[in-house]
Amino acid sequence: MRLKLTLLLIVLTTTVWAQKRKAPSSYKDPFLATQWYLGFFAGGNLSKATPSAAYYGYEPLNYDARVIGKTYTGLKKLGTQAGLVFMFYTKGFTIGLKPGIHTYEVEHITNANWSDSNDPNNTLEISYTHTTNFNYLELPLTVQYDLMKGRIRPYIGVGGYYGLLLNANRTVQRSGTDAASGSSGSFVNTATTIGVSDLFIKSALGINGFVGVSYDPGNIRITMDVGYKLGLNNITSTENRYLNNELSAIGEATDDLSLQNLYLNFGFVFPLKFISKNFDAIN
């Protein structure tokens, strides 16, 4: 597979070089008012999960479940994304379809405390750090507008996406203080990872907005954009919320969640229309 991809990139590079842009003619054919692009993108992201309702694996008999206290840390964990770009350009507007694999990581922390009614010094305080990793196949559809003409073009855009969950797993790090065992110091246990795909539904819908800039060194466009994705639906499977034994055992049930995401993408796209070598493929 790697060999095929390498060969494909070599061929593309060769042909792009071979058809290096010539000086544009003064004649503007309507045919040249549009352009198709094909390329690829890759980048990184910082994600956060926003709970709309909290749920707990423990049903407390003598305290309020909220004591368990879930804390979501936002835009802390780095994820990555990569995929293909199909774009259609006309009159400053570009419609893009950018299917790709997106990896998101979000983190939240839960707590559990026990103390002896007869001896307040007998306490056990545990903190569980949950890092959930999502892999989505996303199909975004975007519209962007070039703010300037020329080789360097800043642009702004909006869009929506549909994400298909491919896999989800969770790493749980247990730490705390066990005063009941005679220790006043803290401890950190080895993290464990479990599959949690069943705790989430397959679909994720959202919208995004972005700003970016593209540069045309010659029959290729190099793009860089920064955007923000806003998940619109609850990605947690409400039916399977309490299904995972490992998480129930530490008082965790999956909250109603939507994902938000700040991303940075770099892309390389190639124009597809070359009717004649006398015409500029981009302008």
Place this chain on the structure above:
Amino acid sequence: MTTNALLKTDNKLNVIASLPAGKAGAAWQSLNKRLRQSLLLTINVIAKIFSFKNLWQSEYYNEDATKTILFFKLFKIRMSFFACLAGRLALAVPFLQSLLRHFPTLIRQLGGFCSTIDRLKRGCRNKSGKVQKRTVPRTCCGVSIFKDGTGHVFCHFPTLIRQLGGLCSTTGGINLGLNYKSIKYIILLLVAVSCDISKNDVVPTNTFTKIYDDDRFEQEYYPLDIIQTTDEGFLILSELKNDQSLFTTVLVVKTDAMGAIISSTQMASPYVMPVNGWQKIGESYYFVCMDENSTTAQLVAVSEEGTLADPVPLNGITYPLAVNSDGTQFTILSYDNGNAESVISVATTTGQINQQKGYTIGAGVDVEKPIIDHLTRNGDILPFHVGQTRDGLSYFNGFYNYTFSLVFTNFGDAPTGVCQGQLSQGGISEVASLGNNVFGIARFNFGNNYIAPLANIPTNSTTSSTDLAGNTFPEIENKSKVKLLDVGTEGKWLYATTTQANQIVLYAFNQTDGTILGTSYLGSGNPYTLASVTTTLDGGIAVLAQTSLEGRFRRIAIFKRDKQFLDGLMR
């Protein structure tokens, strides 16, 4: 539940469709048999769709002169699955169409020839609506409306092919093939992919795991039994052990269908030591506990809402060990420490003792010690049990004549039959009657555990539990509690117990030939010990267990599993 003019479902999800009598019925009967069946099925499916319930399917068809009855069976896959599947299949269609349409062009570009261009030359309408011949597409993308009325969006990528080293001309190219049908499929696709979003608002009453925590270090919960109430919630009976009392205290928890706590009631002193389980008589739920001052058994009625009535003393019954009911009165096993006897009694809901008989456990403190250890929860928890066989004979599983034995009695001076154990180290750990001296049992013997789904135990003679057939299950924890359920009317046993790995294990057996049907394990992350198991109104089960949070805090846990889980286990 779904009802209409043609069909009706009961609450066990069986559907019976009755046809109207008279002219309508006669007209109906005149239709083709297969057509009638199809129509009824269609109506049923529509009814199910609009009631958002599961899809039903006709299983077989039967009719007589005046009435047609259709039997339906729950189809295991939800309607939503079909909707999603249809949408996802629709995804493939435009791609296949497109592939077939593009293929000739690709062949030509690879050096062959094809006739795609001919189709494009069939013509398209200009702005005035006139159909005109179109030879070479001037633009790379456009819309054509052909004579046959089909629309077509076409795009060409000759340059791409050339860039990849292929041969092409501007008259050729790849045709994306987006037509009216494709748009329809895409709309279907959008509907399909959002299936799980639109349906993602389920209250998880069918399957869940719940742990009932207490943040007090010194509290230890020993759950005993669970029963589902008519509101689909649960009543949990538990012992609560703390360092303030010799005996465990009583805790009753009422939950909703999701296992969320509605109320929890801890009985104050002197009421302690609840025994093995819930008994339902009439609209009330009962359990038996003990007055720690007088050691007299107490009968406590609990409402469906979890409200406890004042305890009713069962005078003459001390140190209760087990209780059962036949739906009208209680059979209670207790220990009389004054006479060193195991006592079996029959009592009413008002506390009146109708029958009672004691049988010696043998002389000496060594015999009594396991009972005291059991009562104070400082030793082995022994599987005391009491009940009636299907033939109406009473029995108890307890100490008799120095051994832990299964004792059959008609309340005479001597038991009618005894199946002896091995002191307190061997005996029967669970028993349920099938009638005619046939029992489903589990037994233990010096660390080994056996299950015998079809054991023949004479009720009128003395035998030994070691003579009973049964397969050994080394994975079962020694002396662990075993619960045996007669599930449904299909002749299946469900055994539940604890493994040496501290998980709950469920075994399903066929009652007719004793073959094992399935095995399933519950619980991970924490150690779990079985307390009880019960069937639920939705056809599933609820398993009550004790778990140890962080390996040290003994708490109550519930595993609720749905009918699909149970059916899979029993298959």
